[in-house]
Amino acid sequence: MRDAAHSRTVCEVLREINDIHQGDTQIDISTRAMLREAVDMAKRMDRRLKEYNQEWDKDWWENNPNVNDDIERRMAVDYLAMDDDTIPEAIRRIPSMGGREIGRYLREWAARAQKGQAIVELGSWLGAGTAQLALGVAQSKRGVVVHAFDRFKANQSEIQKAATHGIVVKAGDSTVDLVRGLITPSLAEHVAFHQGEIMKAKWNGQPIAVYVDDACKREKEFLHALRTFGPSFIPNETVIVLMDFWYFERYPEDRGLRFQHDWMKKNINHFEHTQGRMPGTSATVFRYLRGKPWAEVK
Numbered sequence: 001m002r003d004a005a006h007s008r009t010v011c012e013v014l015r016e017i018n019d020i021h022q023g024d025t026q027i028d029i030s031t032r033a034m035l036r037e038a039v040d041m042a043k044r045m046d047r048r049l050k051e052y053n054q055e056w057d058k059d060w061w062e063n064n065p066n067v068n069d070d071i072e073r074r075m076a077v078d079y080l081a082m083d084d085d086t087i088p089e090a091i092r093r094i095p096s097m098g099g100r101e102i103g104r105y106l107r108e109w110a111a112r113a114q115k116g117q118a119i120v121e122l123g124s125w126l127g128a129g130t131a132q133l134a135l136g137v138a139q140s141k142r143g144v145v146v147h148a149f150d151r152f153k154a155n156q157s158e159i160q161k162a163a164t165h166g167i168v169v170k171a172g173d174s175t176v177d178l179v180r181g182l183i184t185p186s187l188a189e190h191v192a193f194h195q196g197e198i199m200k201a202k203w204n205g206q207p208i209a210v211y212v213d214d215a216c217k218r219e220k221e222f223l224h225a226l227r228t229f230g231p232s233f234i235p236n237e238t239v240i241v242l243m244d245f246w247y248f249e250r251y252p253e254d255r256g257l258r259f260q261h262d263w264m265k266k267n268i269n270h271f272e273h274t275q276g277r278m279p280g281t282s283a284t285v286f287r288y289l290r291g292k293p294w295a296e297v298k
């Protein structure tokens with residue numbers, strides 16, 4: 001939403017609603033995610049209408065006298081991490097549930113990974129975050145591989161979300177080739193796709209520089225993943241991004257969704273909480289310090 005139109009179009013009004021919801025609560029974040037979806041839909045509708053009549057909206061919109069102020073304000077407060085202008089258009093177009101919004105950070109952390117280290121992403125969906133991580137390792141040229149773990153089979157709600165971006169996915173179909181294509185073949189070279197249940201995932205023990213969990217909201221999966229990958233965390237180094245850390249605010253009555261949050265707080269002597277909330281998302285960031293808190297639980 002880092003944009004402003006000279007006229008008060010549908011998209012412009014949606015951006016104005018977005019401006020009102022610039023807070024950090026899950027309600028604000030959820031509203032803004034839906035507004036982004038609505039803007040994407042409006043743009044698709046506009047493109048389709050223009051195929052029939054290039055001037056369909058001529059004389060439709062009232063003037064927006066504040067266009068320059070709007071751009072400046074939105075650039076300052078909205079999606080500071082989503083510095084889209086610096087990345088390829090194809091990557092910008094990948095539907096995102098958060099990876100694109102924190103793209104700048106993912107790229108920076110991935111670019112810092114050293115030779116011999118690896119990056120692990122749990123929950124790739126259509127590859128929005130995977131692509132950002134791959135851009136980072138491509139930039140560093142140290143041969144670091146991004147390991148993306150996912151079923152790579154979209155469920156019904158993910159299919160619907162993809163459809164709002166014009167991407168057709170059928171239930172049960174493997175999405176590995178689709179994701180390879182979306183993130184572009186040259187970036188896909190930096191990615192190892194691990195298709196399957198995270199509960200069955202295996203890890204080869206390579207040190208992990210960046211660990212992004214966007215799949216394991218609840219206790220069983222979250223701790224299982226930590227037991228699988230945690231022993232390869234690098235003391236005082238590994239960046240841990242928990243994409244759904246604040247998601248429970250949206251459903252406060254669902255105690256199970258608080259698990260990550262409560263467990264990390266209980267075990268905070270093993271981690272440093274480096275970023276409370278990533279802008280415009282439910283994500284938070286820790287640095288691994290020491291110990292094996294995951295091994296003590298059970």
Ligand SMILES: C[S@@+](CC[C@H](N)C(=O)[O-])C[C@H]1O[C@@H](n2cnc3c(N)ncnc32)[C@H](O)[C@@H]1O
Nearest residue numbers: 096097098099123125128150151197198214215
């Ligand atoms: C929220 S989406 C990931 C969004 C993505 N990181 C982005 O930024 O756009 C969660 C993904 O995790 C995958 N997932 C969730 N639980 C899983 C499990 N137990 N095993 C494998 N994949 C899982 C889903 O298939 C889905 O693709």
